[in-house]
Amino acid sequence: ITVNYMMAKESVKKRLSPDEKEGMSFTEFTYQLVQGYDFLYLFQNFNCTLQMGGSDQWGNITTGTELIRRIGGGKGYALTCPLITKADGTKFGKTEGGNIWLDAHRTSPYKFYQYWLNTSDEDAEKYIKIFTFLSKNEIEDLIIEQSQAPHLRILQKRLAQEISILVHSKEVYENAVIASSILFGKSTSSDLKSLDESTFLDVFDGVPKAEISKSEIDNGLDMIGALAAKTGFLGSNGEARRELKQNAISVNKEKIKEDYLIKETDLINNKYVLLQRGKKNYFILVVKS
Incomplete structure (x- = not known):
């Protein structure tokens, strides 16, 4: 592949025009060789004859078809579609x-x-x-x-x-x-x-967590311990009692009372318990064996 061939690409000519302020880096200029060789390799080793991509990749893909013609002695094909963009104009990629x-x-x-x-x-x-x-x-x-x-x-x-x-x-x-x-x-x-x-x-990505040992739930973990003393989800035992009395606490999305004990049957995936105060404040107990 000659430099003349590479310079003739529309994508290259645009970047080297006097109106282009940023110019084009050597890496960007030679990228078509890397992508072209990739296509050639796939053609020679896996009988791949078609490369698909966004319309901005046309020059890089056709460099591959040219390498396949010159070196591989075969035919490669390019299929591109209009570049997919988001509402803000950025590329989808x-x-x-x-x-x-x-x-x-x-x-x-x-x-x-x-x-x-x-x-x-x-x-x-x-x-x-x-x-x-x-x-x-x-x-x-x-x-x-x-x-x-x-x-x-x-x-x-x-x-x-x-x-x-x-x-x-x-x-x-x-x-x-x-x-x-x-x-x-x-x-x-x-x-x-x-x-x-x-x-x-994934659902509770970023939700704060605290670890407790499995032995702590074997006989049932009281809610004051689960909410404050053992985990720090709430600031104090007094705050935990107030929230419980106001019926603001849930365990695994179910409202509970102050006398509720967290047991092994509450575990999600044999490991987690989801605590909740109100509608949006979540906390995860991670139960370690």
């Missing part, structure tokens, strides 16, 4: 931060579902056309419903449903809905206990 992955180990199904659920109205209208297989008529009907009742977030919910089922499964999607209702809707102790450990920790 890992280099922009706040990225999501298809791999459940990198982005949990719960966070994946929440990502689509929390998109803006403008982005949801765009993404549902790109990332789902809904028909044109279905999408137009959803957009009309959204415009009539934007607070219901109909587009976001359907987008999150369609893409979560497509990438993960219907069962995983339903679990994500249950997990979401635990924070933002009505839920029960049994709902909490139905969550796997990873989803439970």
